Every structure is written in C-alpha cells, then in structure tokens.
Amino acid sequence: MKEDGYLDLDFNDVKTPFTVNRREFLKIFGGGIFVFFITSDFSTAQAQRNQLPSDFNAFLRIGEDGRVTCFTGKIEQGQGVITSLAQMLADELDVTLDSVDMVMGDTDRCPWDMGTFGSMSTRFFGPPLRQAGAEARAVLMDLASEYLKLPVNQLKVEAGVISDKENSKNQVTYAQLTKGKQIERHLEKKPPVKNFSELKVMGKPVLRRDAIEKVTGKAKYAGDIRLPGMLYARILRPPSHDAVLKSVDTSEAEKIEGVKIVRDGDFIAVLHEYPDIAGEAIAKVKAQYDMPESNIDDKTIFDHLIKTASKGEIVAHGGDLTEGKKLSDNTFEEKYLNSYVAHAPIETHTATAQIEGGKVTVWASTQAPFRLKDEVVQMLGVPAQDVRAITPFVGGGFGGKTRNQQGVEAARLAKLTGKPVQVAWTRAEEFFYDTFRPAAVVEITSGITNSGRISLWDYGVYSAGQRGSEQFYDIPHHQTMVYGAGSGGHPFGTGAWRAPANNTNTFARESQIDIMASKAGVDPIEFRLNNLKDERMIRVLKAVADKFQWTPSKSPSKRGYGVACGTDSGTYVAHIAEVEVDKNGNVQVKRVVCAQDMGLVINPEGAKIQVEGCITMGLGYALTEEIRFKGGKIFDTNFYPYEITRFSWAPTIETVLINAGDSPAQGGGEPAIICMGAVIANAIFDATGARLFQLPMTPTRIKEAMQAIEIK
C-alpha cells in the first residue's frame, strides 16, 4: 500500500496532536463577527507532512440574525458531535443550544481539519472551540458595555441578550451588536472558559439534534445527491488485490442503451443514468486477469506476520526482565491472535462529483474531507482552490472512511465524462477495498509471585500497532515491544478500525491478567486491584464491580462472569460481562456493565449511546467477525457469511459515567469497545474453564477449547 502522511496515526493513541496557539483574532465579515482561532505547533509528524493552506482549525460566526454558526472540519458519522460541539459553543457564548447551527466537513467553508478519527473531536477540537466561544462572548460584552454605557461588571448575559443586572429592560442582543458593525478586536487578556460549576448546557443530557432529519428520510448522505444529467458509475474491479488485467471486452455492455464506457488505462467504468442499469452493464464486461498463486490465507497469516515483521521498537520499559523472571514463582507464556476485521458501515463508500466552470465539487461519505480534497487535487492536477469537498451525513465510518478512494474515482469520472458522476460501492467492493483492522499476534511472557503480585511482563505485539500496548499495572520488571507490519506483510489494505490496535492489545493483556489471577486463585477484580496503583483505573474497576453487584470468587466460578479494563483516548474504562455458553460453543452475552471515566462529559446521553454502540459493535469482533481470504482474494463479500451483531445478540447494557467534570473531557466514541474481546473471553473461561486465545471466538473455536480441557 502507498505510504501516506496519515498512516502511523492509524494505530497510535494521539495524545497531544496539537497545542493551541492563542492568536485568536476577530474581524468583521458580512455584518457578523468572526472569531478565528488558530491551532499551530502541530505534532511534529503532522506539521512536517501536511502542506496545508491554513492552520485554522475551526471558527464560529455570530450572524446578524443572532444565530450562531459553528464551522468545523469534523464530520458527523453517528458519533454525535453535531450535538456535543454545539453544546460547547452554546455554553461558552451563553446562547441557547437551539440557536447554534453546525456546518461540518465542507472544505470551502470550514477551516482545515486532519479528520474525524482517534476520538479527537471532543478532546482536541473542543478546547479551542470553547476558547473561541468564551472570547466572542467577552468581546460582545465589551461592545455592550459601550452601547449601554455601563461597566462590564454590571452586565449579565442570557440566551444572547446582554442586559443591566439591575434593570433587565436595559438590554441589547448579540444580533443588534453585530449588525453592520466593523469590528476587529484582539483581547490581550484571554477570558477563561467556564469552570465546571458554571456550565449550563455542557454536562446535561441532550437528544441528538439530527434525529428529525434522520427519522423522516430527509437527511442527505453522499448517495442522495442528485444533479442534472448525473450518471451512475460502476467500475471494473479485479477479482484479487494481486490480479493483473490481461484483456477486457466491453462489447456486450455497449449494447445496452444509454451506457457510456470510459477507459483510462486499467481504470474502466460503465456509466448510465440509472444505477441499476449501470450494474447490469458492468456484469457484461468480460475481463481476464493474471493471478499469482499465494499461500497466505486466514490461517497462515499469523506466522507470516511474525516472519515479515519490521524491527521491533521498545515503547515501554522498567526494571530488568531477567530479574523479573527470577522473582517469579509462576511464569506464563502465551500467544494471542486476531483476524482481519471489516469496518462494514451500512453506508458503503459513496461520492458524487461535479465539475462546473473548472471547479470540482465532491460530496463524499468521508471522515477526512480535507484529505479527500488533497487527493482530488493530486489526481486531477488542478489548483487546490478549485477543489471543494463537502461532507453530508456519513452513514457510519469507524475509521474506514478515512480513506477516500471512491471520492477520487467519482472526480476522475466526472472529468473523463464531462458530467456529474456518482460512485456508490457495492457491498462486495466495500469488503474488497476496505482497509481492514489488521490481523495481529501478541506474545506475552509474564510472571507472578506466590503472594499474587505480578513480577514480570514481557510483551510483544506484531502488526496491530502501539495504541493500548503499554500496560498500566504496577509491575517492577516489564517491557513492551511493538513490531510493525513489514513490507509484504498484509496482502491488502489495513487501517484504523474503531480504537485501532487497542482491541488487539486489550484482548491479550486482560486475558493474560485473568490467566494469572486464576492460577493465583484470586478473584480477578481483586487480583487487578492488588496490582494497580493508578487511582483512576482503581476507581472505574470499583465502580463497575459496584454496579454489577460483584461478589468475589476465583475463576472459573461457573457463573460466566468476566472482567476487563483499559485506557483509550484519555478515557479509563472497565467492563463486566455475564455470558452463557452451550455445549456447542454458542455464546449468549446476557449483560454487560461498563464504568467509564472520560473526564468532563459534554453530553451524558450521547456518551452513553457511544458506550452502548461500542459494546454492541464489539460483540462482532469478539464472536464472529473475520475476513476469509487467500492471497489478495477476499471471500467475504456481504453480511453473509461475514456476520455483524444483530438484535438477538444485544445484551442488557448498563453504563456508569464517573463524575469527573473537573478534569478535561476525553474521548468517548472508541474506549468502550476495547474490552470486548477480553471481557467475553474471560467470561467464557469463567463459565467453562476453557481459555480462548484467538479472536473471533466462534462456536467452533470455543468447542475445541472446551474439548481440549476435557481431554486434559
């Protein structure tokens, strides 16, 4: 796969992507105040790679009508920032939530943004957005002070109306102040954002603001764009990632009335004014390929990944491993595997492109509109100002829509045909070009003393990535090695998948911890608490145990209870699950309880939905999801046999959000998915005594593991 500037962000936990340079300034534009806030000092990686037209990360506008528009390069893919970002701005500005409009992911109207991934919107976009709101409010107070001829400390503001504290009839609205005024004002002294006790809109549960559009069918996605004369394209796809086109015959397809055929090298597309007829036509294109033989498949991939791994990097180290080994009364050497997993959003990659008067516009289902813009600029060789990417609602992304192949294809076809073109991938194309969560291997050697203390931790992860690999237990002798996928490692594209790397790492770590707790004969929560110093982790573990009404027992207790914990995107999370396992290895997850410390919770309702979504989606990678392949040929092409979570699997879910409003807001869209492999593996062990070392834990694998202990 082509190297690009975003790639290593896929598998690392981005802790401080940028610091805010407080060079906010105000200037007049179209009768409203603009508050620009600039982010700079990007993490070195980004700063070096991106040749960006601007450093602006976001801005807001207070219009003449008093409505507030928030422009952000972030996009809405279901995770709810359309609501929570509006809450932040409304609170800092002291306007009603209803008066805030969001404009998201439009490269002509919104300032540059790296993309919506890594649970960064709330953590890193939130603070500058709040700061901008606070500053705009302060400027408006100054203006009101001049207008009302009263000192600022005699003014109050509510719902965009500034008034005299002693005589509320003496007032002026934001709309009156901004109307027609030329304002350009720097505030030398930055106003602070509100502290926790001052918040009125943040921290309160709010329903989704996009729900009405979504329940009435009015919400527009990239495939819902309709343009005059638009053609729907289907593109000839190879049967395998390593196939080479030998010959192609389009004569049968050409016989269909209205079909247009475009060829540019190996890029061959059929287009029609109806998408279903374009689909018929592509089926009539006959193509021959050379296909190399490959021995790499979903069973041999794990050895292959270790063989082809790049040189490892030590990412965490303490004490001395030899010393740790000596100290250990019991040592455990285990290997954990997980398969390739698809993002499988219900909306496939879709884009509509139009070129009009030299201006290229692409509406795309994307998590990274600015990246798409760059890619279109490069593909078409046009100036950056002539390309605009617009992001309508996105029908799920989960990391997969950080890649924009379909947007580039649509733009290319719009250029080749001179007409607006829509490209909507079929489900098979989605499975083929998806950048899967990588298959991965984790090897751990660990040890405990007879007193139940972890004395050794020697950890190596292959191909998954670093995120979540550094353990947080109080272990005197430890080392964490991360091995990247070397060249030739993966037979197809891989990329960030909801909490990338962390699902793999947490599955391995928390399974290993459970193995040691069981050997020590100690309750798995008690064992963890005995080996933890991190107060926040201790707090979430105790909170989840309380909510579950946990009673201590060593595992396997036959109750089917499992526990797991971890950190992701600054958030601490702990799960307890209850499962039933039948003799054929079928698992029903009955109940999952989650405690999460995510700092200040902007929208508690939205945060709970994300926890529920993580748990529900996570059941899939834990129990069924895996890509079957041979070489570059992908055998899974649709939702059968690739099985994602269904209604009938959904457990009872209970969520505890730790009251931590005085600490900064952390990520919420990903953390609660990281425990799902381990918490179910540990619960299966508790129910049956059988230990699963490979994800997904299919009935066949569970049955094999149960039979293995019977034989013992």
Added chain:
Amino acid sequence: MIETFRFGLNDKPMELTLDGERTLLWVLRTDLGLTGAKFGCGEGLCGACTVLVDKEPVRSCQLAMKDVNGKEIITIEGLAKNGNLHPLQKAFISYDALQCGFCTSGMILNAYGLLLKNPDPTRQEIIENMNDNLCRCGSYVRIIQAIQIAAQEMRGV
C-alpha cells in the same frame, strides 16, 4: 420490456412507464427522487432498503417493479401525516434510537410492518421480527425500547 405500471405511493396514485425488471429501490431513489430508502447490501441481507408493500415490510432492493403493479407502497417519506410525525418516528427521536441514521428508515418501516400485524408485541417478538435489520453503530437496545413505546402510543395506551 417497457410497460406502464400503476401503484399507490405514500397514499397517492402513481404511474410509471419503464422496464418491469428494474428494482423498486432504484426506481424510488432515482426515478422518483425518494432517497429515504437506502442501499446497504443489494442482497436483502441488511434491511436498509425496507419499505412497505401492501403493509408488508419488503426489501426494495430485491423487488422488481412488475411485482409492485397495483400495490400500495409506503416509504419513510410517507410516514408522517399532515406534518405530524408517526409514533415510531417520535419514539426513535425521544429514545435516541439512532446514530448515523443510515439504517433508520428501514428500521422504522420494518417495525411499522410488525406493529400493523401485531400491535402489542413482546420484547422477544420485536427482536425476532427486527433481527434481519442491521445497525452497525449498535443502537439495537434503544430501537427495541422505541418500538415498545411507539406500540403503546399506537394502541392509545
């Protein structure tokens, strides 16, 4: 073969002349501009394209136009009446029973089909009837709640 088909669409008579082998989903989305029904899988496996045909939830990606002749079709665009949202739409909003929203039209129409036949389904009956509609964001628990609440409102409880 090009033929003329007559059917009801969201309580209005509709007449279209086209090839009867074309699928309902694409005719709705392209010829008629009703984009509420979504393409998700093209094989009837996900339910994002679900509409009602003679009150039965069907996968519009699997249905040929010749098979809707003379029938009554309801799409998500036809569910609200006189500007009033349907109880299912209201319940989906008030229970936050959606995230990305791409499966939502199909979820609501599949649930509507269920409630037309069985106004007071048990939780288990809801799960069984909804089981082939997929939501990747993971809103199932809330969708079940929303359907229960909408069922109550529709029964006038």
